[in-house]
Amino acid sequence: MMLDFSWKVFSMTGNVDMYLLIKELERDSDQQFEQETAVVSEDLDAPTNH
Numbered sequence: 001m002m003l004d005f006s007w008k009v010f011s012m013t014g015n016v017d018m019y020l021l022i023k024e025l026e027r028d029s030d031q032q033f034e035q036e037t038a039v040v041s042e043d044l045d046a047p048t049n050h
Contacts, residue, residue: 002025003022
């Protein structure tokens with residue numbers, strides 16, 4: 001996973017740019033999770049035709 005690799009590089013080098021990349025990847029991952037959760041929630045809330 002890109003996040004794991006980025007963290008290893010940051011922990012070995014202390015590179016601030018790598019830390020910022022990690023934070024960006026985490027934020028993107030959180031946003032994607034929220035979007036997927038919203039879609040599933042909408043699907044569950046949608047009326048069904050019986």
